[in-house]
Amino acid sequence: MGKQYYTDDELVERLWDYEDVKQLMAKHFYCYAGDERRKELNDLWVRLPQNRRTASLGVNTGFYTGMEDISNYYVVQLSDLRYSQLKPFCDADPSLDYGKNNLGRGILNNSAVYSPLLHIAEDGKTARYMCYIQGARAVGHADGSADCRFMFGLVYADLMKEQGEWKIWHLIITNDHAIPAGKDYGDYPEWKDSFGTTGQNGPLRVHHDPNNSYTEEELGTPTVQRTVYDPFFGWEHLYEDMPHPYYTLNPLHDYGPEGDFGMPYYERERRNV
Amino acid sequence: MDRRLNSEQLLDKWEKRRAIQNLMVKFFSQDYLLRREKDMYKNYWSKADDVCLAVNDGAYKGKDAVKGYYKAIEERTKLESSLIQKKYPTRLGDKTPEEVYGAGIMDMKALTAPVVEIAGDNQTAKGIWTIHGMNTKLTPGGQVSDWERGYVAADFVWEGDTWKVWHLLYVQDLDHASGYSWEEPEPVFPEDPVYAPVKEFHFPEPNVKKTVFEKYRADRPLQAPPAYPEPYETFSETFSYGM
Numbered sequence: 001m002g003k004q005y006y007t008d009d010e011l012v013e014r015l016w017d018y019e020d021v022k023q024l025m026a027k028h029f030y031c032y033a034g035d036e037r038r039k040e041l042n043d044l045w046v047r048l049p050q051n052r053r054t055a056s057l058g059v060n061t062g063f064y065t066g067m068e069d070i071s072n073y074y075v076v077q078l079s080d081l082r083y084s085q086l087k088p089f090c091d092a093d094p095s096l097d098y099g100k101n102n103l104g105r106g107i108l109n110n111s112a113v114y115s116p117l118l119h120i121a122e123d124g125k126t127a128r129y130m131c132y133i134q135g136a137r138a139v140g141h142a143d144g145s146a147d148c149r150f151m152f153g154l155v156y157a158d159l160m161k162e163q164g165e166w167k168i169w170h171l172i173i174t175n176d177h178a179i180p181a182g183k184d185y186g187d188y189p190e191w192k193d194s195f196g197t198t199g200q201n202g203p204l205r206v207h208h209d210p211n212n213s214y215t216e217e218e219l220g221t222p223t224v225q226r227t228v229y230d231p232f233f234g235w236e237h238l239y240e241d242m243p244h245p246y247y248t249l250n251p252l253h254d255y256g257p258e259g260d261f262g263m264p265y266y267e268r269e270r271r272n273v
Numbered sequence: 274m275d276r277r278l279n280s281e282q283l284l285d286k287w288e289k290r291r292a293i294q295n296l297m298v299k300f301f302s303q304d305y306l307l308r309r310e311k312d313m314y315k316n317y318w319s320k321a322d323d324v325c326l327a328v329n330d331g332a333y334k335g336k337d338a339v340k341g342y343y344k345a346i347e348e349r350t351k352l353e354s355s356l357i358q359k360k361y362p363t364r365l366g367d368k369t370p371e372e373v374y375g376a377g378i379m380d381m382k383a384l385t386a387p388v389v390e391i392a393g394d395n396q397t398a399k400g401i402w403t404i405h406g407m408n409t410k411l412t413p414g415g416q417v418s419d420w421e422r423g424y425v426a427a428d429f430v431w432e433g434d435t436w437k438v439w440h441l442l443y444v445q446d447l448d449h450a451s452g453y454s455w456e457e458p459e460p461v462f463p464e465d466p467v468y469a470p471v472k473e474f475h476f477p478e479p480n481v482k483k484t485v486f487e488k489y490r491a492d493r494p495l496q497a498p499p500a501y502p503e504p505y506e507t508f509s510e511t512f513s514y515g516m
Contacts, residue, residue, distance in 0.1 A: 009280045015287060016274035026386040027501055029403070034497025089492060104495025108455070110422040110446050112405035113385045134405065136422045136447060138455055140491030146456035164276060181420075182454035 010124075017120045020166045021127045021159050028157075028168065029111045035082065035104050037075045041067065046160055046167040056256040058156075058172030060229045062222025063257035069223045077220050079103065088142040106140020108148070113155075119243045127159040127166065128243035128255070137178070148181035154229075156241065158255045170255040174229035174238075174262075175219075224257040237264050275393070275504070289391050289436070293398050293429060296436055297384060301402075301425055305382055308375035310346040314339060319430050319437035325515035327442045329486045331479025332516035338480045345476050352474055353378055353411040360467045377416060382406040384425070390502040392511075398436060399502035399511065401426040404445075413472045414462025420455075422447040423486075426499045426514045440515030442499055444486035456491040481516050 006014065024044060031040035045067070046055050052067040057074055064070045082103040089105050090098040116131040133155055138148040158170040229238070241261050251258050252271070260268050274283065300317045304310070318324055318339060326333040326342055333342045351370065357377040358365040365373050382404050389400040406421025423445035430439040449455045487493050505511040 012280040012283050012287075013274065016283060019287065019290065020274060023388050026388045029386050030388070030401070030498045030501050033403075035495060036497060102494065106491050106493060107495060108422075108446055108489045108493075110403065111386075112383070112403055112422070136420070136455075138489060138491075140456060140493065142492070144456065144491050146454065146491040148455040164274075180454070182452055182457070 014120055014124065017124065017127065017161075017166070018118060021118055021120070021129060022116060024159065024166050024168065025116070025129055025131070025155075025157060026113065028171070029113055033109050033111055035078065035107070035109070037078060038071075041071055041075065044168050045070075046162055046169050048162055051160060051162065051167075051169060054169070054256065056170045058170070058174075058228045058255065058257075058261065059219045059222060060175055060227070060231070061216070061219045062225040062228060064220075065223045065257055073220045073222070081218065082107070085139060092142040106138070106146065108136060108138035110137075111135045117243050119245050121249060122245075122247040125161055126169075126249040127161075128246070128249075129155075129157040129159060130242050131155050136181075138181075149178040150181060151178040152176040154238065156243075156255045156261065158249065170259075172228060172255050172261060176229075176231050228262045230262075237262055240265075240268070286391050286395075289395065289398065289431075290389050292436055293389050293391075293400055294387060296429075296438075297387075297400065297402060297425070297427070300438070301404075302382055302384055305380040308350060308378075308380075310343045310350065313343050317438050319432060319439045321430065321439055323515065324438070325440045327440070327444070327481075327485050327514070327516050328479065329444050329484075329488060331483050331485065332481040333477075333479050334481050334516060338477075341477050349474055349476070350375055350378065352471060356411065356468050356471060357416075360465075377409070378411060379407070379409040381408065382421065382425075388501040390504055392508060393504075393506035396431050397439070397508045398429040398431075399427070399505075399514070400429070401499055401501050403498075408448075411468060411471050412462065413464045413468050415465055415468060417460070417462070418451045420447055420449055420451050421445060424498050428508070428514050440513055442485070442514040444499065445488055446486075446496065447489050449489075455489050483516065485516070 027044055028040060031037060031044065046052055055067055055070060057064045057070045064073045085107070086098060086102055086105055090096045096102060112134045114132045114134060116129065118127060118129045120127045133153045135151040137151050138146050140146040153174045153176050155174070156172040157168055159166050160169040253259050255261050260271060275286070278286065296317065300313065304313055322336065324336060324339050326339050333339050351374065354373045354376050355370065358368065358373045365376060383406065384402040385405060386403040387400060389398060391398045402425050404421060404423045404425055408419045408421050410417050410419055423443070426442045427438050428440040429436045447455055450460050453460055487496055499514065500512065502511065
Protein backbone atom coordinates (compact mmCIF):
# COMPACT_ATOMS: atom_id res chain seq x y z
CA MET A 1 0.00 0.00 0.00
CA GLY A 2 1.39 3.37 -0.92
CA LYS A 3 1.71 6.51 1.14
CA GLN A 4 -1.56 8.27 1.89
CA TYR A 5 -0.52 11.36 0.00
CA TYR A 6 -0.63 9.54 -3.33
CA THR A 7 -3.86 9.81 -5.26
CA ASP A 8 -5.36 6.65 -6.74
CA ASP A 9 -4.10 7.69 -10.16
CA GLU A 10 -0.60 8.18 -8.80
CA LEU A 11 -0.71 4.78 -7.13
CA VAL A 12 -1.69 3.16 -10.42
CA GLU A 13 1.18 4.94 -12.12
CA ARG A 14 3.59 3.68 -9.46
CA LEU A 15 2.24 0.15 -9.91
CA TRP A 16 3.12 0.38 -13.59
CA ASP A 17 6.48 1.96 -12.78
CA TYR A 18 7.42 -1.23 -10.95
CA GLU A 19 6.24 -3.33 -13.91
CA ASP A 20 8.06 -1.23 -16.46
CA VAL A 21 11.37 -1.17 -14.57
CA LYS A 22 11.32 -4.94 -14.07
CA GLN A 23 10.68 -5.44 -17.77
CA LEU A 24 13.33 -2.95 -18.76
CA MET A 25 15.93 -4.82 -16.72
CA ALA A 26 14.75 -8.17 -18.12
CA LYS A 27 15.26 -6.76 -21.62
CA HIS A 28 18.81 -5.82 -20.64
CA PHE A 29 19.51 -9.46 -19.80
CA TYR A 30 18.10 -10.69 -23.14
CA CYS A 31 20.25 -8.19 -25.04
CA TYR A 32 23.25 -9.18 -22.93
CA ALA A 33 22.68 -12.88 -23.64
CA GLY A 34 22.46 -12.30 -27.38
CA ASP A 35 25.39 -9.88 -27.74
CA GLU A 36 22.80 -7.29 -28.79
CA ARG A 37 24.53 -4.53 -26.90
CA ARG A 38 24.23 -1.78 -29.49
CA LYS A 39 20.48 -2.35 -29.52
CA GLU A 40 20.51 -2.26 -25.73
CA LEU A 41 22.32 1.08 -25.56
CA ASN A 42 20.03 2.55 -28.21
CA ASP A 43 16.73 1.24 -26.89
CA LEU A 44 17.08 0.76 -23.16
CA TRP A 45 19.52 3.42 -21.94
CA VAL A 46 18.95 7.12 -21.34
CA ARG A 47 18.53 9.27 -24.44
CA LEU A 48 18.61 12.88 -23.30
CA PRO A 49 22.07 14.42 -23.84
CA GLN A 50 22.50 15.56 -20.23
CA ASN A 51 21.76 12.03 -19.01
CA ARG A 52 23.93 10.34 -21.62
CA ARG A 53 26.87 12.40 -20.38
CA THR A 54 26.38 11.15 -16.80
CA ALA A 55 25.41 7.57 -17.67
CA SER A 56 27.80 4.95 -16.37
CA LEU A 57 28.55 1.28 -16.50
CA GLY A 58 30.35 -0.20 -13.51
CA VAL A 59 32.47 -3.34 -13.61
CA ASN A 60 34.65 -4.83 -10.89
CA THR A 61 37.54 -2.50 -11.65
CA GLY A 62 35.80 0.84 -12.19
CA PHE A 63 33.23 2.86 -14.10
CA TYR A 64 32.88 3.64 -17.78
CA THR A 65 31.26 7.05 -17.87
CA GLY A 66 29.35 8.78 -20.66
CA MET A 67 27.75 6.87 -23.49
CA GLU A 68 30.83 7.11 -25.72
CA ASP A 69 33.10 5.36 -23.23
CA ILE A 70 30.33 2.93 -22.35
CA SER A 71 29.84 2.10 -26.02
CA ASN A 72 33.58 1.75 -26.66
CA TYR A 73 33.82 -0.79 -23.89
CA TYR A 74 30.44 -2.49 -23.93
CA VAL A 75 30.03 -2.77 -27.71
CA VAL A 76 33.32 -2.14 -29.52
CA GLN A 77 35.60 -4.03 -27.14
CA LEU A 78 33.18 -6.95 -27.09
CA SER A 79 33.14 -6.95 -30.89
CA ASP A 80 36.96 -7.01 -30.92
CA LEU A 81 36.91 -9.89 -28.46
CA ARG A 82 34.39 -11.79 -30.56
CA TYR A 83 36.57 -11.29 -33.68
CA SER A 84 39.58 -12.65 -31.80
CA GLN A 85 37.50 -15.63 -30.66
CA LEU A 86 36.27 -16.22 -34.22
CA LYS A 87 39.74 -16.15 -35.81
CA PRO A 88 40.84 -19.68 -34.79
CA PHE A 89 37.58 -21.12 -36.16
CA CYS A 90 38.23 -19.42 -39.51
CA ASP A 91 41.87 -20.54 -39.52
CA ALA A 92 40.70 -24.11 -38.97
CA ASP A 93 37.94 -23.84 -41.59
CA PRO A 94 38.87 -21.46 -44.44
CA SER A 95 35.32 -21.65 -45.80
CA LEU A 96 34.08 -19.87 -42.68
CA ASP A 97 33.83 -16.14 -43.32
CA TYR A 98 35.78 -13.98 -40.88
CA GLY A 99 32.97 -11.48 -40.72
CA LYS A 100 30.37 -10.07 -38.40
CA ASN A 101 27.78 -12.67 -39.35
CA ASN A 102 29.86 -15.33 -37.64
CA LEU A 103 30.65 -13.40 -34.47
CA GLY A 104 29.63 -15.19 -31.33
CA ARG A 105 30.57 -18.64 -32.60
CA GLY A 106 31.01 -20.96 -29.64
CA ILE A 107 29.57 -18.43 -27.19
CA LEU A 108 26.93 -19.17 -24.57
CA ASN A 109 25.73 -16.46 -22.24
CA ASN A 110 22.54 -17.31 -20.38
CA SER A 111 21.65 -15.31 -17.28
CA ALA A 112 19.04 -16.50 -14.83
CA VAL A 113 17.94 -13.46 -12.86
CA TYR A 114 16.78 -13.92 -9.29
CA SER A 115 15.67 -11.98 -6.23
CA PRO A 116 15.10 -8.56 -7.76
CA LEU A 117 14.93 -5.74 -5.21
CA LEU A 118 13.35 -2.59 -6.56
CA HIS A 119 12.32 0.78 -5.13
CA ILE A 120 10.76 3.66 -7.03
CA ALA A 121 11.66 7.06 -5.58
CA GLU A 122 8.79 8.78 -3.85
CA ASP A 123 9.26 11.66 -6.29
CA GLY A 124 8.68 9.15 -9.10
CA LYS A 125 11.70 10.30 -11.11
CA THR A 126 14.18 7.49 -10.49
CA ALA A 127 14.26 3.85 -9.45
CA ARG A 128 16.91 1.62 -7.90
CA TYR A 129 17.23 -2.07 -8.77
CA MET A 130 19.34 -5.00 -7.66
CA CYS A 131 19.27 -8.68 -8.58
CA TYR A 132 21.31 -11.86 -8.40
CA ILE A 133 22.60 -13.57 -11.50
CA GLN A 134 23.19 -17.27 -11.82
CA GLY A 135 24.72 -17.40 -15.24
CA ALA A 136 25.93 -20.05 -17.62
CA ARG A 137 28.76 -18.90 -19.82
CA ALA A 138 30.84 -20.78 -22.37
CA VAL A 139 33.54 -19.89 -24.86
CA GLY A 140 34.16 -22.55 -27.47
CA HIS A 141 37.45 -23.26 -29.19
CA ALA A 142 38.22 -24.46 -32.69
CA ASP A 143 39.59 -27.77 -31.39
CA GLY A 144 36.14 -28.67 -30.06
CA SER A 145 36.91 -27.87 -26.43
CA ALA A 146 35.14 -25.12 -24.53
CA ASP A 147 35.58 -23.11 -21.35
CA CYS A 148 32.21 -23.63 -19.68
CA ARG A 149 31.43 -21.94 -16.39
CA PHE A 150 28.68 -21.24 -13.98
CA MET A 151 29.10 -17.62 -13.06
CA PHE A 152 27.65 -15.49 -10.34
CA GLY A 153 27.22 -11.82 -9.67
CA LEU A 154 25.02 -9.02 -8.51
CA VAL A 155 23.62 -6.40 -10.85
CA TYR A 156 22.62 -2.90 -9.71
CA ALA A 157 20.94 -0.12 -11.63
CA ASP A 158 19.72 3.42 -11.23
CA LEU A 159 16.91 4.03 -13.64
CA MET A 160 15.47 7.31 -14.73
CA LYS A 161 12.11 8.29 -16.15
CA GLU A 162 12.76 10.25 -19.33
CA GLN A 163 9.71 11.77 -20.97
CA GLY A 164 7.49 9.18 -19.31
CA GLU A 165 9.66 6.19 -20.22
CA TRP A 166 12.01 4.34 -17.88
CA LYS A 167 15.63 4.12 -19.02
CA ILE A 168 18.86 2.67 -17.63
CA TRP A 169 21.13 5.43 -16.33
CA HIS A 170 23.75 3.74 -14.11
CA LEU A 171 24.35 0.02 -14.42
CA ILE A 172 26.81 -2.05 -12.39
CA ILE A 173 27.56 -5.63 -13.39
CA THR A 174 29.66 -7.25 -10.68
CA ASN A 175 31.41 -10.48 -11.49
CA ASP A 176 32.13 -12.91 -8.74
CA HIS A 177 33.85 -16.25 -8.90
CA ALA A 178 33.06 -18.82 -11.55
CA ILE A 179 32.77 -22.58 -11.33
CA PRO A 180 33.98 -24.59 -14.31
CA ALA A 181 31.22 -26.92 -15.48
CA GLY A 182 31.99 -30.53 -14.83
CA LYS A 183 34.62 -29.89 -12.20
CA ASP A 184 34.30 -30.56 -8.51
CA TYR A 185 33.94 -27.37 -6.50
CA GLY A 186 36.44 -28.77 -4.00
CA ASP A 187 39.01 -29.33 -6.72
CA TYR A 188 39.11 -25.66 -7.50
CA PRO A 189 42.50 -24.62 -8.83
CA GLU A 190 45.33 -22.53 -7.63
CA TRP A 191 43.95 -20.26 -4.89
CA LYS A 192 43.49 -23.25 -2.68
CA ASP A 193 47.17 -23.15 -1.79
CA SER A 194 47.61 -19.39 -1.85
CA PHE A 195 44.61 -18.38 0.20
CA GLY A 196 43.59 -21.49 2.06
CA THR A 197 40.09 -21.30 0.63
CA THR A 198 38.38 -23.70 -1.70
CA GLY A 199 39.64 -21.45 -4.40
CA GLN A 200 36.95 -18.98 -5.32
CA ASN A 201 37.24 -15.24 -4.93
CA GLY A 202 40.79 -14.78 -6.18
CA PRO A 203 42.05 -11.50 -7.61
CA LEU A 204 41.51 -11.05 -11.33
CA ARG A 205 44.14 -12.32 -13.69
CA VAL A 206 44.97 -11.55 -17.27
CA HIS A 207 44.39 -14.04 -20.08
CA HIS A 208 42.90 -17.30 -18.93
CA ASP A 209 41.57 -17.01 -15.41
CA PRO A 210 40.18 -20.22 -14.00
CA ASN A 211 38.79 -18.56 -10.90
CA ASN A 212 36.79 -15.59 -12.03
CA SER A 213 33.91 -14.96 -14.37
CA TYR A 214 35.94 -12.45 -16.33
CA THR A 215 39.60 -11.80 -16.96
CA GLU A 216 41.21 -8.47 -16.27
CA GLU A 217 41.45 -7.56 -19.94
CA GLU A 218 37.79 -8.39 -20.50
CA LEU A 219 36.93 -5.71 -17.94
CA GLY A 220 39.08 -3.27 -19.93
CA THR A 221 40.31 0.10 -18.71
CA PRO A 222 37.41 1.95 -17.10
CA THR A 223 37.18 5.74 -17.32
CA VAL A 224 37.18 5.95 -13.53
CA GLN A 225 39.36 3.26 -12.05
CA ARG A 226 38.60 2.11 -8.54
CA THR A 227 37.60 -1.13 -6.94
CA VAL A 228 33.87 -1.43 -7.43
CA TYR A 229 33.72 -5.05 -6.47
CA ASP A 230 36.52 -7.27 -5.25
CA PRO A 231 35.59 -10.95 -5.35
CA PHE A 232 38.16 -11.66 -2.65
CA PHE A 233 36.02 -9.84 -0.08
CA GLY A 234 32.77 -11.34 -1.26
CA TRP A 235 29.76 -9.08 -1.08
CA GLU A 236 30.19 -7.83 2.46
CA HIS A 237 30.97 -4.28 1.36
CA LEU A 238 27.75 -4.09 -0.58
CA TYR A 239 25.35 -4.31 2.34
CA GLU A 240 24.75 -0.57 2.33
CA ASP A 241 24.33 -0.54 -1.42
CA MET A 242 21.13 -2.47 -1.78
CA PRO A 243 18.17 -0.30 -2.76
CA HIS A 244 16.18 1.15 0.14
CA PRO A 245 12.98 3.21 0.14
CA TYR A 246 13.92 6.80 -0.72
CA TYR A 247 12.41 10.13 -1.62
CA THR A 248 14.82 11.34 -4.25
CA LEU A 249 18.13 10.03 -5.57
CA ASN A 250 21.20 11.22 -3.69
CA PRO A 251 24.22 11.35 -6.04
CA LEU A 252 26.54 10.55 -3.12
CA HIS A 253 24.94 7.15 -2.86
CA ASP A 254 23.91 6.38 -6.41
CA TYR A 255 25.30 3.59 -8.59
CA GLY A 256 27.43 5.96 -10.68
CA PRO A 257 31.10 6.90 -10.25
CA GLU A 258 30.25 9.71 -7.81
CA GLY A 259 28.47 7.32 -5.50
CA ASP A 260 30.04 5.20 -2.80
CA PHE A 261 29.08 1.85 -4.23
CA GLY A 262 31.34 -0.95 -3.10
CA MET A 263 33.46 1.15 -0.78
CA PRO A 264 34.48 -0.39 2.54
CA TYR A 265 32.70 1.21 5.50
CA TYR A 266 35.85 3.08 6.57
CA GLU A 267 36.13 4.79 3.18
CA ARG A 268 32.48 5.75 3.32
CA GLU A 269 33.01 7.25 6.76
CA ARG A 270 35.97 9.29 5.48
CA ARG A 271 33.83 10.60 2.63
CA ASN A 272 31.10 11.61 5.01
CA VAL A 273 33.59 13.53 7.16
CA MET B 274 2.60 2.36 -19.13
CA ASP B 275 0.13 3.19 -21.86
CA ARG B 276 -0.73 6.84 -21.21
CA ARG B 277 -3.84 6.66 -23.41
CA LEU B 278 -5.55 4.55 -20.75
CA ASN B 279 -7.32 5.74 -17.62
CA SER B 280 -6.51 4.24 -14.22
CA GLU B 281 -9.29 1.66 -14.38
CA GLN B 282 -8.09 0.45 -17.77
CA LEU B 283 -4.50 0.39 -16.53
CA LEU B 284 -5.47 -1.76 -13.57
CA ASP B 285 -7.36 -4.12 -15.88
CA LYS B 286 -4.28 -4.36 -18.08
CA TRP B 287 -2.09 -5.00 -15.04
CA GLU B 288 -4.38 -7.84 -13.95
CA LYS B 289 -4.26 -9.33 -17.45
CA ARG B 290 -0.48 -9.22 -17.34
CA ARG B 291 -0.44 -10.81 -13.89
CA ALA B 292 -2.75 -13.55 -15.21
CA ILE B 293 -0.20 -14.34 -17.93
CA GLN B 294 2.54 -14.63 -15.32
CA ASN B 295 0.40 -16.93 -13.19
CA LEU B 296 -0.55 -19.05 -16.18
CA MET B 297 3.07 -19.61 -17.13
CA VAL B 298 4.13 -20.48 -13.59
CA LYS B 299 1.31 -23.03 -13.34
CA PHE B 300 1.81 -24.38 -16.84
CA PHE B 301 5.56 -24.42 -17.20
CA SER B 302 6.95 -24.62 -13.70
CA GLN B 303 4.29 -26.35 -11.65
CA ASP B 304 2.70 -28.73 -14.12
CA TYR B 305 5.97 -30.05 -15.52
CA LEU B 306 7.25 -30.58 -11.99
CA LEU B 307 4.00 -32.15 -10.79
CA ARG B 308 3.61 -34.39 -13.84
CA ARG B 309 0.33 -32.99 -15.11
CA GLU B 310 1.12 -33.61 -18.79
CA LYS B 311 -2.15 -35.39 -19.43
CA ASP B 312 -4.06 -32.18 -18.64
CA MET B 313 -1.72 -29.60 -20.11
CA TYR B 314 -3.33 -29.34 -23.51
CA LYS B 315 -6.84 -29.19 -22.07
CA ASN B 316 -5.95 -26.70 -19.34
CA TYR B 317 -3.71 -24.23 -21.10
CA TRP B 318 -3.94 -24.39 -24.87
CA SER B 319 -6.17 -22.39 -27.18
CA LYS B 320 -8.97 -23.95 -29.20
CA ALA B 321 -7.45 -22.38 -32.32
CA ASP B 322 -6.57 -24.77 -35.14
CA ASP B 323 -3.16 -23.19 -35.68
CA VAL B 324 -1.72 -23.87 -32.23
CA CYS B 325 2.00 -24.51 -32.41
CA LEU B 326 4.67 -25.78 -30.04
CA ALA B 327 8.15 -25.15 -31.38
CA VAL B 328 11.23 -26.81 -29.90
CA ASN B 329 14.91 -26.81 -30.88
CA ASP B 330 14.57 -29.10 -33.87
CA GLY B 331 11.15 -28.29 -35.22
CA ALA B 332 7.54 -27.60 -34.38
CA TYR B 333 4.44 -29.52 -33.44
CA LYS B 334 1.86 -27.66 -35.46
CA GLY B 335 -1.88 -28.12 -35.14
CA LYS B 336 -4.05 -29.60 -32.39
CA ASP B 337 -3.22 -33.24 -33.02
CA ALA B 338 0.52 -32.66 -33.08
CA VAL B 339 0.50 -30.62 -29.86
CA LYS B 340 -1.75 -33.15 -28.13
CA GLY B 341 0.58 -35.88 -29.37
CA TYR B 342 3.55 -34.12 -27.77
CA TYR B 343 1.95 -34.23 -24.32
CA LYS B 344 0.64 -37.76 -24.88
CA ALA B 345 4.22 -38.84 -25.59
CA ILE B 346 5.45 -37.25 -22.36
CA GLU B 347 2.67 -39.11 -20.55
CA GLU B 348 3.59 -42.43 -22.17
CA ARG B 349 7.27 -41.91 -21.43
CA THR B 350 6.49 -41.07 -17.80
CA LYS B 351 4.38 -44.23 -17.47
CA LEU B 352 7.24 -46.31 -18.83
CA GLU B 353 9.85 -44.60 -16.66
CA SER B 354 7.67 -44.97 -13.57
CA SER B 355 7.11 -48.66 -14.17
CA LEU B 356 10.85 -49.26 -14.62
CA ILE B 357 11.73 -47.30 -11.51
CA GLN B 358 9.10 -49.31 -9.65
CA LYS B 359 10.85 -52.49 -10.75
CA LYS B 360 14.18 -51.09 -9.62
CA TYR B 361 12.88 -50.22 -6.16
CA PRO B 362 10.47 -53.07 -5.31
CA THR B 363 10.69 -52.63 -1.56
CA ARG B 364 9.63 -49.03 -1.64
CA LEU B 365 7.39 -48.95 -4.71
CA GLY B 366 6.44 -52.56 -5.45
CA ASP B 367 2.96 -52.48 -3.93
CA LYS B 368 1.83 -49.29 -5.69
CA THR B 369 -0.61 -49.08 -8.62
CA PRO B 370 0.51 -47.49 -11.93
CA GLU B 371 -1.40 -44.35 -10.94
CA GLU B 372 0.27 -44.19 -7.55
CA VAL B 373 3.76 -44.67 -8.92
CA TYR B 374 3.29 -42.23 -11.82
CA GLY B 375 6.19 -39.76 -11.89
CA ALA B 376 8.31 -41.48 -9.24
CA GLY B 377 12.02 -40.75 -9.43
CA ILE B 378 11.87 -38.17 -12.21
CA MET B 379 12.02 -34.43 -11.78
CA ASP B 380 11.35 -31.64 -14.26
CA MET B 381 11.95 -28.37 -12.49
CA LYS B 382 11.90 -25.34 -14.74
CA ALA B 383 12.28 -22.08 -12.85
CA LEU B 384 11.22 -19.08 -14.94
CA THR B 385 12.97 -15.73 -14.66
CA ALA B 386 13.22 -12.38 -16.47
CA PRO B 387 9.65 -12.11 -17.77
CA VAL B 388 8.79 -9.60 -20.47
CA VAL B 389 5.05 -9.57 -21.16
CA GLU B 390 3.04 -7.31 -23.43
CA ILE B 391 -0.74 -7.21 -23.67
CA ALA B 392 -2.04 -6.02 -27.05
CA GLY B 393 -3.78 -2.67 -27.12
CA ASP B 394 -6.96 -4.47 -28.20
CA ASN B 395 -6.63 -6.90 -25.23
CA GLN B 396 -7.24 -9.89 -27.51
CA THR B 397 -3.71 -11.30 -27.51
CA ALA B 398 -0.53 -11.11 -25.47
CA LYS B 399 3.09 -12.10 -25.82
CA GLY B 400 5.74 -13.04 -23.31
CA ILE B 401 9.22 -14.44 -22.89
CA TRP B 402 11.00 -16.02 -19.91
CA THR B 403 14.45 -17.44 -19.22
CA ILE B 404 14.47 -21.06 -18.03
CA HIS B 405 16.81 -22.25 -15.31
CA GLY B 406 16.01 -25.92 -15.11
CA MET B 407 17.15 -28.84 -13.03
CA ASN B 408 15.82 -32.07 -14.43
CA THR B 409 16.24 -35.81 -14.11
CA LYS B 410 16.14 -38.14 -17.06
CA LEU B 411 15.92 -41.89 -17.07
CA THR B 412 18.54 -43.41 -19.36
CA PRO B 413 19.37 -47.10 -19.93
CA GLY B 414 22.19 -46.48 -17.45
CA GLY B 415 19.91 -45.05 -14.78
CA GLN B 416 18.65 -41.71 -13.61
CA VAL B 417 20.81 -38.79 -14.76
CA SER B 418 20.52 -35.22 -13.49
CA ASP B 419 20.60 -32.46 -16.08
CA TRP B 420 21.14 -28.73 -16.14
CA GLU B 421 18.70 -27.00 -18.41
CA ARG B 422 19.12 -23.44 -19.69
CA GLY B 423 16.89 -21.92 -22.29
CA TYR B 424 13.93 -19.75 -23.10
CA VAL B 425 10.20 -20.08 -23.35
CA ALA B 426 8.23 -17.51 -25.31
CA ALA B 427 4.56 -17.53 -26.20
CA ASP B 428 1.70 -15.84 -27.95
CA PHE B 429 -1.49 -15.93 -25.88
CA VAL B 430 -5.06 -15.43 -26.95
CA TRP B 431 -8.00 -14.28 -24.81
CA GLU B 432 -10.71 -16.98 -24.94
CA GLY B 433 -13.87 -16.54 -22.90
CA ASP B 434 -12.56 -15.00 -19.72
CA THR B 435 -9.02 -16.30 -19.64
CA TRP B 436 -5.70 -16.40 -21.47
CA LYS B 437 -4.78 -19.49 -23.46
CA VAL B 438 -1.49 -20.46 -25.08
CA TRP B 439 -1.63 -20.07 -28.84
CA HIS B 440 1.98 -20.46 -29.97
CA LEU B 441 4.74 -21.69 -27.69
CA LEU B 442 8.46 -21.54 -28.40
CA TYR B 443 10.43 -23.70 -25.96
CA VAL B 444 14.13 -23.80 -26.79
CA GLN B 445 17.14 -24.99 -24.87
CA ASP B 446 20.66 -23.58 -24.79
CA LEU B 447 21.68 -26.44 -22.57
CA ASP B 448 20.14 -29.77 -21.67
CA HIS B 449 23.20 -31.50 -20.39
CA ALA B 450 24.17 -33.98 -17.70
CA SER B 451 25.42 -32.25 -14.58
CA GLY B 452 29.03 -32.97 -13.69
CA TYR B 453 30.18 -32.74 -17.30
CA SER B 454 31.37 -29.82 -19.35
CA TRP B 455 28.72 -28.71 -21.80
CA GLU B 456 30.68 -29.23 -25.00
CA GLU B 457 31.33 -32.85 -24.10
CA PRO B 458 29.07 -35.61 -25.40
CA GLU B 459 26.42 -36.79 -22.99
CA PRO B 460 27.87 -39.47 -20.71
CA VAL B 461 26.82 -43.05 -21.37
CA PHE B 462 26.65 -45.18 -18.27
CA PRO B 463 26.75 -49.00 -18.23
CA GLU B 464 23.32 -50.32 -19.10
CA ASP B 465 21.11 -51.51 -16.28
CA PRO B 466 18.88 -54.35 -17.58
CA VAL B 467 15.95 -52.99 -15.58
CA TYR B 468 16.14 -49.68 -17.41
CA ALA B 469 17.03 -51.07 -20.85
CA PRO B 470 13.43 -50.77 -22.22
CA VAL B 471 13.67 -46.98 -22.00
CA LYS B 472 15.87 -46.97 -25.12
CA GLU B 473 12.96 -48.40 -27.13
CA PHE B 474 10.90 -45.30 -26.44
CA HIS B 475 10.97 -42.72 -29.21
CA PHE B 476 9.47 -39.29 -28.92
CA PRO B 477 7.34 -38.29 -31.96
CA GLU B 478 9.19 -36.16 -34.48
CA PRO B 479 7.96 -32.58 -34.98
CA ASN B 480 5.66 -32.33 -38.01
CA VAL B 481 7.52 -29.17 -39.05
CA LYS B 482 11.16 -30.15 -39.28
CA LYS B 483 13.38 -27.14 -38.96
CA THR B 484 16.35 -26.10 -36.87
CA VAL B 485 14.73 -23.54 -34.63
CA PHE B 486 17.52 -23.12 -32.07
CA GLU B 487 20.80 -24.99 -31.73
CA LYS B 488 21.85 -26.37 -28.38
CA TYR B 489 25.28 -25.36 -27.19
CA ARG B 490 28.36 -26.92 -28.74
CA ALA B 491 31.88 -25.54 -28.96
CA ASP B 492 31.40 -24.23 -32.53
CA ARG B 493 27.74 -23.24 -32.33
CA PRO B 494 26.89 -20.08 -34.28
CA LEU B 495 25.61 -17.31 -32.04
CA GLN B 496 22.14 -18.10 -30.78
CA ALA B 497 20.51 -14.94 -29.52
CA PRO B 498 17.47 -15.47 -27.31
CA PRO B 499 14.11 -15.23 -29.06
CA ALA B 500 13.07 -11.61 -29.56
CA TYR B 501 11.34 -10.06 -26.59
CA PRO B 502 7.92 -8.54 -27.27
CA GLU B 503 7.45 -4.82 -27.79
CA PRO B 504 4.19 -2.98 -27.12
CA TYR B 505 1.70 -3.54 -29.93
CA GLU B 506 -1.87 -2.69 -30.76
CA THR B 507 -3.15 -5.81 -32.50
CA PHE B 508 -1.55 -9.14 -33.40
CA SER B 509 -1.23 -8.36 -37.10
CA GLU B 510 1.28 -5.64 -36.13
CA THR B 511 3.70 -7.98 -34.40
CA PHE B 512 5.68 -11.15 -35.00
CA SER B 513 4.57 -14.65 -34.03
CA TYR B 514 6.35 -17.19 -31.86
CA GLY B 515 4.67 -19.88 -33.98
CA MET B 516 6.10 -21.54 -37.08
